[in-house]
Amino acid sequence: GAVVSQHPSWVICKSGTSVKIECRSLDFQATTMFWYRQFPKQSLMLMATSNEGSKATYEQGVEKDKFLINHASLTLSTLTVTSAHPEDSSFYICSAALRAGGWDEQYFGPGTRLTVT
Amino acid sequence: GIQVEQSPPDLILQEGANSTLRCNFSDSVNNLQWFHQNPWGQLINLFYIPSGTKQNGRLSATTVATERYSLLYISSSQTTDSGVYFCAVSSTGGFKTIFGAGTRLFVKA
Numbered sequence: 322g323a324v325v326s327q328h329p330s331w332v333i334c335k336s337g338t339s340v341k342i343e344c345r346s347l348d349f350q351a352t353t354m355f356w357y358r359q360f361p362k363q364s365l366m367l368m369a370t371s372n373e374g375s376k377a378t379y380e381q382g383v384e385k386d387k388f389l390i391n392h393a394s395l396t397l398s399t400l401t402v403t404s405a406h407p408e409d410s411s412f413y414i415c416s417a418a419l420r421a422g423g424w425d426e427q428y429f430g431p432g433t434r435l436t437v438t
Numbered sequence: 439g440i441q442v443e444q445s446p447p448d449l450i451l452q453e454g455a456n457s458t459l460r461c462n463f464s465d466s467v468n469n470l471q472w473f474h475q476n477p478w479g480q481l482i483n484l485f486y487i488p489s490g491t492k493q494n495g496r497l498s499a500t501t502v503a504t505e506r507y508s509l510l511y512i513s514s515s516q517t518t519d520s521g522v523y524f525c526a527v528s529s530t531g532g533f534k535t536i537f538g539a540g541t542r543l544f545v546k547a
Contacts, residue, residue: 359479364524365526367537425469426469426486431480432480
């Protein structure tokens with residue numbers, strides 16, 4: 322149980338184009354979903370917190386107009402990188418929070434490797 | 439905000455050896471998880487352990503919340519244990535999860 326999928330697993334796009342990444346909780350409804358970014362050999366950095374039906378909360382320094390987050394349902398959140406540039410190349414990971422026993426445990430998707438040329 | 443420090447940053451073990459990874463945090467927490475990131479980038483949940491001790495096979499974890507640290511024990515290490523181990527916490531009253539920098543483990547055959 323508690324499986325989270327991401328699609329696509331990797332994508333190469335040209336500078337200036339937009340890329341959409343999907344995050345789905347497959348066997349549970351997620352109270353909250355999170356989007357992280359990870360550069361090579363670094364830790365995960367939280368980009369935004371997403372709740373179904375409401376606007377995402379972005380971390381300081383994350384451009385909300387560049388990284389559009391839509392949380393359409395309790396099982397689906399999407400991250401769109403608009404007008405991507407080479408510096409947006411990174412590993413993007415989503416997680417979904419499963420509430421059980423009074424606490425929230427995060428389960429992570431397999432990640433999406435974005436390369437902008 | 440809450441600070442999370444992990445040690446050691448890097449660790450090389452011979453297969454079969456035991457190890458202890460440490461996570462210190464600067465404030466009280468209501469959520470602490472240990473993850474293993476495999477070479478393909480997938481984060482695997484190891485333990486949800488804001489306090490107390492848990493064991494799962496060759497792995498065990500202990501969190502002493504009053505002293506603000508958690509330990510992850512790996513016994514009889516195997517090459518498949520290689521990867522990065524992350525500690526992640528949410529502070530009491532908060533919801534945001536903060537990751538430590540990780541411990542990069544390499545187990546030699």
